[in-house]
Structure formats: C-alpha cells, structure tokens
Amino acid sequence: MTSPFALLSLIIALPFLGMLFVLTAKDEENTGKNALNVCIFTVLANITLIWRVFMLIDDKKTTLQLFEYLKWLPRPQIDITLAVDVFSLLLILAVHLAILIGLVGVKNNTVKQKSQMVFTLLFLSMITGFFVAEDIFSFYIFFEAMLLPLFMLLGISGGIKRQELIYRFFLYNFFGALILFAATMTLYHYYGTMTLQQLQNLKIKDEIEFYVWGAIFISFLSRIPIWPFHYWISSINSGIRNPLVFIICSVMPLTGIYAFIRFLPSVSSLPVELYSTWVSIIGIITMLFISLIGFINKDSQYKIFSYITVCYILYLIGVYTLDELILLNIGYSAFSFIIIFAALEILSDYIYRKEDQYGSGTLGALCKVKRLSFAYSYLTIAAVGMPLSAVFINNFLILSKLLETNLRMGMLLIGTLFMVGITLLQELHRLKTENSSCRMKKEDDISLALFAFMLAIMFILFMSFIRPLWFVLDA
Amino acid sequence: MGLLCFYIWNNPLSKQISQDLIPWLPYEGFKANLNLSSSAELWSLMFILTGMATFVLGFNFMLHTEKRYSPFSSIVFMNLAFAILLYNSQDFLQLMAGSFGMTLLSFYGIENAQIRTKSLYYGFFTEMCLFSALAIVFSRLDNINLSSLQGFSQKGYHRDLIAILVLLTVFGKAGLILFQNKLLDMKKLPFSRIMNICFLGNIIGSVILFVKLQPLWQASKLSEIIIPAMLGLSLFWGFFGALIIDNIKAKALYLNLMLYSLVFMLLYHNGGHWDERVFYLFPLGMLLNFLLAIPVIFASNEVYVSEMGGFAKYMKRNYLLTIFACLCWMVFLNQIRPQGEENYIYIYEGLVLTALAHILYRIYWGKENSGAYVIALLTNMSTPIWAILMLGLGFGLWQCGAETPLLIYGLYGLWLVLSCLGIFRFLEPLDEMEIIQDTDFFKGLYHYVIVAPISLLGRILWLSIDFLIIERSVIGGISEMTTLAIRGLQRIQNTTWLNYLFMLLVGLAIILLGIGNCHD
Numbered sequence: 001m002t003s004p005f006a007l008l009s010l011i012i013a014l015p016f017l018g019m020l021f022v023l024t025a026k027d028e029e030n031t032g033k034n035a036l037n038v039c040i041f042t043v044l045a046n047i048t049l050i051w052r053v054f055m056l057i058d059d060k061k062t063t064l065q066l067f068e069y070l071k072w073l074p075r076p077q078i079d080i081t082l083a084v085d086v087f088s089l090l091l092i093l094a095v096h097l098a099i100l101i102g103l104v105g106v107k108n109n110t111v112k113q114k115s116q117m118v119f120t121l122l123f124l125s126m127i128t129g130f131f132v133a134e135d136i137f138s139f140y141i142f143f144e145a146m147l148l149p150l151f152m153l154l155g156i157s158g159g160i161k162r163q164e165l166i167y168r169f170f171l172y173n174f175f176g177a178l179i180l181f182a183a184t185m186t187l188y189h190y191y192g193t194m195t196l197q198q199l200q201n202l203k204i205k206d207e208i209e210f211y212v213w214g215a216i217f218i219s220f221l222s223r224i225p226i227w228p229f230h231y232w233i234s235s236i237n238s239g240i241r242n243p244l245v246f247i248i249c250s251v252m253p254l255t256g257i258y259a260f261i262r263f264l265p266s267v268s269s270l271p272v273e274l275y276s277t278w279v280s281i282i283g284i285i286t287m288l289f290i291s292l293i294g295f296i297n298k299d300s301q302y303k304i305f306s307y308i309t310v311c312y313i314l315y316l317i318g319v320y321t322l323d324e325l326i327l328l329n330i331g332y333s334a335f336s337f338i339i340i341f342a343a344l345e346i347l348s349d350y351i352y353r354k355e356d357q358y359g360s361g362t363l364g365a366l367c368k369v370k371r372l373s374f375a376y377s378y379l380t381i382a383a384v385g386m387p388l389s390a391v392f393i394n395n396f397l398i399l400s401k402l403l404e405t406n407l408r409m410g411m412l413l414i415g416t417l418f419m420v421g422i423t424l425l426q427e428l429h430r431l432k433t434e435n436s437s438c439r440m441k442k443e444d445d446i447s448l449a450l451f452a453f454m455l456a457i458m459f460i461l462f463m464s465f466i467r468p469l470w471f472v473l474d475a
Numbered sequence: 476m477g478l479l480c481f482y483i484w485n486n487p488l489s490k491q492i493s494q495d496l497i498p499w500l501p502y503e504g505f506k507a508n509l510n511l512s513s514s515a516e517l518w519s520l521m522f523i524l525t526g527m528a529t530f531v532l533g534f535n536f537m538l539h540t541e542k543r544y545s546p547f548s549s550i551v552f553m554n555l556a557f558a559i560l561l562y563n564s565q566d567f568l569q570l571m572a573g574s575f576g577m578t579l580l581s582f583y584g585i586e587n588a589q590i591r592t593k594s595l596y597y598g599f600f601t602e603m604c605l606f607s608a609l610a611i612v613f614s615r616l617d618n619i620n621l622s623s624l625q626g627f628s629q630k631g632y633h634r635d636l637i638a639i640l641v642l643l644t645v646f647g648k649a650g651l652i653l654f655q656n657k658l659l660d661m662k663k664l665p666f667s668r669i670m671n672i673c674f675l676g677n678i679i680g681s682v683i684l685f686v687k688l689q690p691l692w693q694a695s696k697l698s699e700i701i702i703p704a705m706l707g708l709s710l711f712w713g714f715f716g717a718l719i720i721d722n723i724k725a726k727a728l729y730l731n732l733m734l735y736s737l738v739f740m741l742l743y744h745n746g747g748h749w750d751e752r753v754f755y756l757f758p759l760g761m762l763l764n765f766l767l768a769i770p771v772i773f774a775s776n777e778v779y780v781s782e783m784g785g786f787a788k789y790m791k792r793n794y795l796l797t798i799f800a801c802l803c804w805m806v807f808l809n810q811i812r813p814q815g816e817e818n819y820i821y822i823y824e825g826l827v828l829t830a831l832a833h834i835l836y837r838i839y840w841g842k843e844n845s846g847a848y849v850i851a852l853l854t855n856m857s858t859p860i861w862a863i864l865m866l867g868l869g870f871g872l873w874q875c876g877a878e879t880p881l882l883i884y885g886l887y888g889l890w891l892v893l894s895c896l897g898i899f900r901f902l903e904p905l906d907e908m909e910i911i912q913d914t915d916f917f918k919g920l921y922h923y924v925i926v927a928p929i930s931l932l933g934r935i936l937w938l939s940i941d942f943l944i945i946e947r948s949v950i951g952g953i954s955e956m957t958t959l960a961i962r963g964l965q966r967i968q969n970t971t972w973l974n975y976l977f978m979l980l981v982g983l984a985i986i987l988l989g990i991g992n993c994h995d
Contacts, residue, residue: 168950231945292933293941325502367588381582384599385606387575393568396610397505404614407633411607418603419929425595432588466499 007056008068008082011049011092012129018042019121022114032113036103039117043100043124050093054472059086062324064134064197072137076188081134081195086469087331088131091258094335095127095251097460098342102244104453105346109157109242116157116244123149123248130255135195140184143259144177146252153248159241169236172229173252176222183215196262204269213271216263217279223256224316225309226279227286234290234309238302243349246301247342253312254334260319261327268322276320283313284412291419295426300348300362303423304341307383310420311337314413318398326401332468333394336382336461340389343457344379347372347446351431354444364435366428369445373432375454380428382461384421390464500568507619510563516749517562523754524555527674527761534765535667537860538772547667550584554675561683567609567619570687574648575602577680581672590660597657598677601647605684608640608691621687628694638695641688642702648681649735652709656917658732659716662724662778666768669724673731674761682738682753689747702743710736710823717830718899721781721906726834727767730827734760737823752811759807763827766797770838775852777845780837781906787839792855794839796864798894801831802887803868806879828890829899836897 018038025034057065064083072078084092099120106116123146130142151170160166186208187199194202204212225233233253240246265272287310294306315330350372355362366373382388385395395417403410446454463470497509528551535541535548557580561573578598585591615632616623628634650658661669685692692698709732716729734756741750770786771778773793787794808824843850855861905911967974 168954231941231950235946289936289940292929293937296930296933296937325505328502373588377582381579381595386579386599386602387572388579392571392575393500396568396571396606396613399606400610400613402614403611407611407614410610410614414603414607414610418600421599421603422596425592425599429589429592429596432592434589 006068007049007053008066008084008132011046011053012082012125012132014046014049015042015121015125015128018045019118019125022117022121025114032110032117035114035117036107039121040100040103042121043096043103046124046128047093047096047100050089050096051471053084054089054093054469057084057086057089059469059472062086062328067134076193078137078193079135080138082132082138083134084132087261087327088258090331090335090468091254091338092128092131094338095131095254096124097457098247098251098338099124099244101339101342101346101457102247104450105243105247105349112156116153116242119149119152119156120244120248123153127251127255131258134197135193136184136187136199137193139196139259139262140177140180143180143255144174146255147173147177150248150252153245154236154240157242158236158239158245158249160236160239162235162239165232165235165239168232172232173222176219178219179215179222180219183212183219186212186215199263200266202265209269210271213269213275217275220256220259220263221279223259224253224312225286225290225305226313226316227282227289230286230290230309234302234305237305237308238299240301243346246345246349250305250308250341250345251338253308254338257312257315257319257330257334260316264319264322266322280317280320280409283317284409284416287313287413287416288419291416291423294423295419300352300427303427304344304348307420307424308341310416314395314398314417317402317409317413321401321405323401326398329394329397332390332464333398335468336389336391336394336464339457339461340379340383340391343454344376344383347376347379347454350446351376351440354440358439361435361437363430364433364438365440366431367434367438367440368442369440371448371451371454372446375446375451375458376431377428378458380424382458383424385417387465388458389461390468392465394468505619507566507568509560510565510569511559512563516751517559519751520562520754521555521559523757524558524675524679527670527758528552528555530758530761530765531667531670531675534670534768538667538768540665540667540772547584547671550580551671551675553580554584554671554679558675558679558683561680564687565621567613567621570621570684571602571605571609574605574644574680574684577677578602578648581676584668584672584676585661585664586668587663590663593660594657597647597650597654601644601654604640604647605644608637608644608688611637611640612691624688624690627690631694634695635697638692638698639701641684641691642698642705645681645685645688645692645739646705648677648684649739650677651705651732651735651739652712653705653917655709655712655732656915658728659725661728662722664724666724666727666764666771669727670761670764673728673764674757678735678738678757682742685739685742686747686749693747702739706736706740706743709733710819710826714826714830717827718833719902719905719911721779721912723767723771723778723780723834723838726780726830727764730763730767730830731760733823733827734763737820740819755807755811759804762800762804762807763831766800766831767834769793769797769856773854773856774845775849777849779906780834781903782845782849783838784841784845785839785843786853789850789853790839790855792858792861796856796861796868797835797839798891799865800868801828801835801890802884803872805883805887805890806872806875809879809883810875832890832894833897833899833902835894836899837903840895841897841900841903 018041021042022035022038025038053066062085064085066084068082070080070082072080103120106113109116126142126146126149130139130146133139133142147170150173151166154160154166154169155163158166187194187204190205190208191202222229225237237246237249240249264276268276290306290309294303294310297303297306315334318326318330351362351365354365366376378388382391385391387393399410399414399417402413445451495511495513497511498506499509500507531551532548535544541547554577557573557576560569560576564570564573578595578601581598582591582595585594611633612624612627613619615630616627646652647654647657658673661672664672692702713729713732713736716732717726720726720729738753738756741753741756742748770783770790770793773790774783774786777783805824805828808820811820856864967978
C-alpha cells in the first residue's frame with residue numbers, strides 16, 4: 001500500500017518547515033514566546049498527521065505499510081524508500097508527545113529559547129525521518145543527521161558545566177555513525193542500493209559478514225548506554241539541567257534499539273547470534289550495574305537515567321529474540337515508557353527549580369503540593385510497572401518470553417527491574433517524607449493548566465493500559 | 476464504582492450465576508477477557524464485604540474519625556470493585572490487574588504520606604513476586620488461563636521457586652510475619668482507615684490469590700514447611716505484640732495478624748479451596764478492632780494503654796458494650812466449628828481471649844494513669860448508637876445462641892473474671908522499655924541483610940569501576956591518546972617544508988603499495 005499525499009514525507013517535512021518558521025519568528029529580546037508557540041503548534045499539527053497515518057494503516061498487520069519511493073541519484077543508483085509499521089508509528093508518536101511534554105517543561109525558560117526551538121524541531125524532523133526510513137541510505141543519513149541538533153542543544157541549552165563531556169559524547173556518537181557508514185558502504189559495494197527489508201533477508205558473503213555485523217552492532221550500541229560506555233552517556237544525562245534537552249538526549253538510545261529491529265536478519269546467522277549473545281550478557285551486567293548505582297545515587301536525575309537505561313536494555317535484549325509478538329509489545333511498552341520518563345523529568349525539574357529558589361532541600365517537597373504530588377506519584381507508580389500504563393502488560397509478555405529462553409537471565413532482568421523500581425520509589429518516599437525545613441508551600445503547586453496537561457498525559461497512559469492502540473478508531 | 480454498579484445492575488440479588496465476559500486484549504495466543512461473572516460463592520463474599528464496608532462508613536460517619544468523607548468512601552467502595560475483579564479473574568492479566576489495583580488502593584487509602592510510600596515498597600515487592608511467578612508459569616505453559624494451572628503440579632516447572640514467589644506474594648500482601656511492619660505502620664492512622672485496609676483491602680486480595688494460585692504453591696513440598704511455620708510464627712508474634720505493646724492501635728493490628736494466621740490456616744487445611752467459614756472470620760476481626768477503638772475515641776484520642784486505667788468507672792456504657800461484644804465474639808466464633816483436626820481454632824481463641832483480658836483490664840480496671848484533663852473528657856457513646864449496637868449484637872446472639880453449648884458461657888464467665896483481675900499485671904513495666912515498644916527489629920534486619928550490602932556493592936561499583944577504571948583509566952587513557960595524536964599532528968604541521976615532503980612521500984608510498992596489491 002502506498003502512502004496518499006506523501007504523508008510520510010509530510011511528517012518529516014512539517015517539523016522542518018516549523019523550524020524555518022521559528023527562524024523567522026519575531027521575538028522580544030530573550031523571551032522566545034513566539035518561537036515556543038510555533039514549536040508547540042508544529043508538534044501538535046504533526047501529532048494530528050501521525051494520527052491520520054495511524055488511521056490509514058492496518059493496525060493488525062506487523063509488516064511495513066504506506067510505502068513512498070523516490071529516485072534520488074541515477075549513478076551511483078540510490079533510491080529512497082519510506083514506510084511505516086505500527087511499531088515505528090508508535091515510536092514516532094511517543095517521541096512527539098515526549099517533546100511536547102518537554103516543551104511544556106521549558107515554557108518559562110527565557111534564555112536562548114529561539115535557538116532551542118530551532119534545534120528541537122530539526123531534531124524532531126530528523127528522528128521522524130529515521131523512523132520512517134526504509135532504505136539503508138536514508139536510514140544512515142537520518143541516523144547521522146540527528147546528532148547535529150542534539151549536539152547544538154546540549155551545547156546551547158543543556159546547562160552542562162563540563163563542556164568536554166559534550167565533545168566526548170558527540171565524538172562517541174559520531175564514531176558510531178562513521179562505523180555505520182563503513183558498513184553501509186561495504187553493503188552497497190557488494191549488493192548495491194537496497195531496502196532494509198531486503199537487507200533483513202540478505203545472506204551476506206561469509207568473508208565480510210563477521211565484519212559488517214560487527215560494525216553494525218558497534219554503531220548501534222554507541223547510542224545505547226551499555227557497559228562500559230554507559231559512563232559517557234550517564235555523565236551527560238545527569239549533568240543536563242534542561243528538561244527538554246534531557247528528554248531529547250534520553251530518546252537517543254531508542255534509535256539504537258530501533259536500528260537493531262530494522263537491521264537484524266529474519267534468519268539469524270552465526271555472527272549475529274554471537275554478537276547478540278555477548279551484547280545480552282553485557283546488557284544484563286549494565287542493568288545490574290546501573291540499577292545498583294541508581295539505588296545509592298542521591299541525584300534524582302541519575303535515578304531517572306538509571307530507570308531509562310534499564311528499560312532500554314530490557315527492550316534491546318527483547319529485540320534479540322526476533323519474536324514478532326515481543327517486538328510489537330516492545331513498541332507498546334516503549335510508547336508508555338517514553339511518555340512516563342518525559343513527564344517525570346519535567347516534574348522533577350519543577351521540584352528542583354523550587355529547591356534552587358528557596359535554597360532548601362527537596363526532602364518532603366511533595367507534602368504540601370497536592371496536584372504535583374498526585375501527578376508525580378501516578379507517574380512513578382506507572383513507571384515501576386503497576387497497571388496504570390501499557391508498561392504493565394507488555395513488560396510481562398517481554399519478560400515471559402525471555403524467561404522461556406533462559407530462566408536465570410530472566411530472573412536477573414526482573415531483579416534489575418525491581419531494583420530500579422525501588423530506586424524510583426525511594427525518590428518518591430524522600431519527596432513525601434515530612435520535613436520541617438522544606439519550604440515548598442501550597443502556592444508552589446503546579447498551575448491548574450499544567451495539572452490539566454498532566455491529567456491528559458495520565459489519561460493517555462491509562463488508556464494505553466486498557467488497549468495499546470485505543471486512539472485508532474475502527475473503520 | 477462504575478465496575479461495581481455494572482456488576483450489581485447486571486446481577487440482581489438472586490444469587491444467579493451469570494457469565495459476563497468483556498473482550499480485553501485481542502493478541503493471537505494471548506487473548507484476555509475481563510470476566511465479571513457472578514456465582515453464589517462470590518455473592519457470599521460480597522455480602523460480607525458490603526456489610527463490613529457499610530460498618531466502616533457508618534463508624535466513620537457516626538464517630539467522625541475521618542475529615543474527608545468522600546475520598547475515603549470511594550476507596551472503601553473501590554476495594555469491593557477490585558475484590559470482584561480479582562475474584563472473577565480467569566487469566567493472569569485480570570488477576571495481576573486486580574491485585575496491583577488493591578495495592579494501589581491501599582497506597583491511596585493511607586493518608587500519611589510517609590507510611591503510604593513505605594507501604595508501596597512492600598506492595599511493589601509482593602507484586603513483583605507475583606509478576607515473576609506468573610511470568611515463569613506463562614513462559615512454560617504458554618497459556619494465561621488460570622484453569623491451565625490445574626495441570627501444573629504434573630508438569631512442575633521450577634516448582635520451589637514459583638511456590639516461594641507465590642507465598643511471598645500472598646503473605647507479603649497480607650502482612651504476615653516478615654512483612655508485619657507493613658501492617659503495624661498503620662497504627663498512625665485513624666481506626667476507620669485501619670479497618671478499611673485490614674479487612675477490605677489487601678487481605679481480601681491475598682486470600683483470593685492464595686486460593687486462585689493454589690496449584691502453584693501446592694506443587695512444592697516446601698510449602699508444607701513454609702506455610703505452617705509462617706502462620707504459627709505470625710500467630711504467636713501477634714499474641715505477644717497484643718499483650719505487651721503499649722499502643723492500642725498496634726494491639727488491634729496484632730490481633731488482626733493473629734486473625735490472618737487463622738484465616739490462612741483454615742484455607743491451607745482445606746487444600747487451598749474456598750472455605751465459607753473464612754468469610755465470617757473477617758467481621759469478627761473487625762468487631763475486635765471496634766472494641767479497641769471505643770476507648771480511644773471516647774478518651775480524647777489517647778492511644779497508650781499505659782495512660783489509661785480505671786475507665787470502667789467513667790465509661791460504664793462503653794464497658795458494658797465491650798464485654799457484651801466479647802461474649803458475642805465467642806459465640807460467633809463457636810459457629811465456625813472446627814472440622815477434623817483443626818485445633819488451632821481453639822489455640823487462636825485462647826490466645827486472643829488472653830490478650831483481650833489483659834487489654835481490657837488495663838483500660839477499664841487497672842490503676843488510673845491518665846491525667847485529670849483526660850479523665851474530665853471521658854465520655855460514653857450516645858444512647859441511640861449504643862442501643863443500636865447492643866440490639867445488633869443481641870440479635871446476632873439470639874440467632875446463634877441456641878446452638879451454643881453452655882461451656883462457652885462458662886468460659887466467658889471465667890474470662891470475665893480474669894479480665895477484672897489482671898493476672899498479666901507483671902508485664903506492665905515493659906511499657907517503659909523502649910527496645911520492646913519502639914525498636915523495629917525487622918527494619919534493622921532488612922537494613923543490614925539487604926539494603927546495606929546492596930548500597931555497599933553499588934558504592935564499590937560506582938567508585939571502583941565507574942570512576943577509577945572507566946573514567947580515570949579507559950576514558951582518561953583515550954583522552955591522553957587523543958591529545959598525543961593531536962600533538963603529533965601539530966608537530967607535522969609546523970610549516971617546515973621537510974615535514975610536508977616527508978608526509979607526501981609516505982602518502983605516495985601507501986598509494987603505490989595499495990595499487991600493487993589491487994593488481995595482485
């Protein structure tokens with residue numbers, strides 16, 4: 001089925017057009033309200049388009065749909081193909097919602113708002129392109145292109161004090177992208193231009209298979225905070241003092257996981273099995289490691305980071321099973337997970353801004369602010385896997401399949417999920433512990449508008465628990 | 476509430492059996508339905524639960540223990556809805572959703588933020604155990620229907636592990652020994668909340684889980700050791716707590732712990748199948764809680780027994796009601812007749828009566844310890860409420876009285892005398908011992924056995940591997956190498972023509988060698 005009105009191109013182009021519009025937006029000095037409004041409007045418009053795409057596809061099918069073809073270069077012959085399936089569309093929607101939440105989180109930010117909005121929209125365009133790319137070239141281009149706005153956002157608005165961390169982070173990701181370039185070129189050299197579906201069914205020549213898969217694994221893993229390189233990403237994430245940038249940065253590992261889904265062959269080969277076994281082992285070590293450090297770390301940002309990392313690695317290990325049901329459930333679970341961590345991050349940021357304002361600790365910060373307390377509790381409880389979002393059922397399915405493969409591995413995974421859940425609950429407990437020195441008052445509660453927005457987010461999460469694709473109306 | 480209304484609307488009071496299945500998840504190989512059917516057994520349970528819920532709400536309404544009526548009332552009703560959801564579950568998903576839902580309700584049912592989040596730790600732990608157990612079972616059986624568990628003991632995958640996980644879920648949810656802190660934390664809540672959580676909340680969930688997951692725990696021989704051991708320990712722990720702890724709310728909670736022990740013991744001896752007698756035990760437990768709530772409410776919220784004594788003089792009506800209710804309790808308990816070798820019912824009854832005798836002596840007869848201010852504010856409950864309660868209990872006694880052997884009345888008389896004599900007076904000095912009254916041994920145990928080692932391990936990993944090895948050695952090394960490489964390149968680029976010539980020659984040599992290799 002081909003896409004009507006080039007809808008897929010449109011959902012890539014719309015944030016890009018929005019970016020151009022933001023560039024021309026007039027703003028009073030340093031307020032950036034216009035830029036923010038344009039950005040929010042663009043994201044909302046694109047969400048509507050994505051919803052429309054959902055209505056056009058067959059949500060019962062797990063295969064790619066709505067193909068768009070574009071002949072790009074005749075020599076060397078490079079054709080662009082775009083397509084989506086339920087999984088990729090869910091991720092696109094989740095990223096849009098997460099960025100929308102992030103935008104709400106920075107609405108009072110007055111410093112370099114315009115440039116922040118420009119790069120946010122550019123990032124959104126690139127990541128959407130990445131999720132709909134169906135040939136190796138466009139896939140590579142978007143894979144690499146999203147680094148630029150990310151780097152700019154980190155540098156301009158991230159609030160990271162140690163600038164060398166940003167260079168390190170960029171170099172690390174850039175190195176990964178270069179390796180993917182080498183793998184893509186090798187594949188092109190031997191087999192010419194191809195779609196990702198063709199690549200999945202391709203039997204790569206024995207003499208290069210080991211190297212090509214090695215390069216692909218390294219490049220995709222460079223996006224995921226896996227041991228021992230988690231330290232690079234964790235030092236960046238825990239240093240970010242801007243919720244929008246944190247959310248965008250935390251979405252990056254998703255690209256690594258999605259890339260594995262699109263590249264892994266439908267019939268596993270020896271190198272792939274070998275690499276995925278090793279990555280699974282390292283992944284479990286990372287999960288244990290991060291969950292333990294998250295437990296002892298006092299920084300709430302690190303706690304959220306440890307939660308995010310553990311969930312991503314769980315999805316990654318799930319991806320290696322190559323089970324269609326698991327893949328679909330990873331999509332459903334990731335949809336809620338992304339929204340949860342984005343919403344948690346902006347509330348956490350709100351609390352820490354108040355702390356800065358009063359110069360007091362955050363112990364007991366939620367005691368007198370009912371709206372904030374309710375929203376924070378709901379999100380934490382949903383994050384740990386209680387039946388308030390799609391994370392609940394879908395993680396059950398993913399873990400059952402992993403337990404089927406290896407009981408010990410599965411139990412370790414459950415153990416890390418438990419640890420990271422306790423880490424989040426520990427933070428909730430700390431924020432709710434009565435403390436006389438806490439200076440947050442009733443008046444410091446979130447505004448009614450923000451609370452209404454949070455209620456809408458909670459509604460989306462709860463509906464995703466009842467039925468993952470509840471927003472897709474049956475024809 | 477919606478669920479409850481739907482249920483009541485759909486199943487009129489005729490105890491009719493109906494099948495109401497609402498399609499939920501449509502995945503191939505993972506179809507789940509929301510089952511809201513009814514059965515006679517469920518009606519019995521709902522009858523008891525609704526009665527208890529009405530009592531809690533009435534208690535709250537008449538004695539004004541709760542400031543915010545509506546949220547509390549909705550939580551009480553939501554408990555019933557989740558009990559239906561859990562009871563009716565035919566697949567793992569509905570079972571987990573019901574169980575998790577009850578944990579959430581207990582979270583929102585506790586108004587004290589600190590206790591609330593602490594209870595969530597326990598709740599989360601128990602739910603993760605349930606989650607793990609069912610995930611393992613699903614991974615082996617490839618079926619989410621609870622009916623598929625019937626064959627589990629034959630197939631028997633990881634029996635011991637699954638049985639331990641299930642028992643941790645059930646006992647952790649109920650708050651039996653090892654998890655009793657969860658229960659005892661409630662002493663900071665008003666009695667209406669205590670009764671809601673202890674008789675309408677998680678305990679009902681844990682009983683239903685115990686029965687529903689019976690094939691899982693019964694498949695392991697370990698459960699034959701674990702269950703009696705935990706129940707026995709809970710019973711005696713509860714008894715000693717009720718006897719020596721000063722806080723009257725804590726005493727009530729210890730009595731509840733003893734009741735839970737009896738409930739699970741009955742179910743265990745019935746092979747994990749439903750035992751209707753269990754339903755009737757909960758109102759009896761609630762009655763005891765109510766009896767202990769009376770002196771607190773009518774003595775200006777004084778909760779320490781050591782600060783009471785001699786209240787019978789000032790609260791005659793309350794005392795009369797209390798001792799009459801104790802008689803009713805004995806008669807009602809006698810209705811739950813032991814079957815076969817169920818002698819533990821007598822043990823339970825004996826221990827509860829002993830503890831009660833001591834508690835009532837200290838409140839109503841013992842030495843007057845309260846200040847003049849408290850004494851001045853002691854009141855009796857209003858006559859209409861008192862009359863309604865006496866009539867209600869009297870009606871119950873009349874209904875059961877005919878079947879009650881005279882021995883019970885004789886025992887009651889003996890107990891009444893004991894409760895006035897105070898033979899456990901020698902325990903009173905224990906009120907002053909902080910190590911008994913306030914020290915939380917299990918908290919310390921968990922801290923030193925679980926939390927401290929995990930924290931230490933985390934800190935070691937963080938400092939040694941993250942900081943020293945990765946940051947200092949690996950990243951530091953790469954950083955140094957990059958700096959060296961950059962310096963080397965800078966030296967080459969130092970504008971001397973000899974360096975450029977040298978580099979040109981090296982480049983040429985590489986190209987020539989490369990071409991040569993290509994021709995080969």
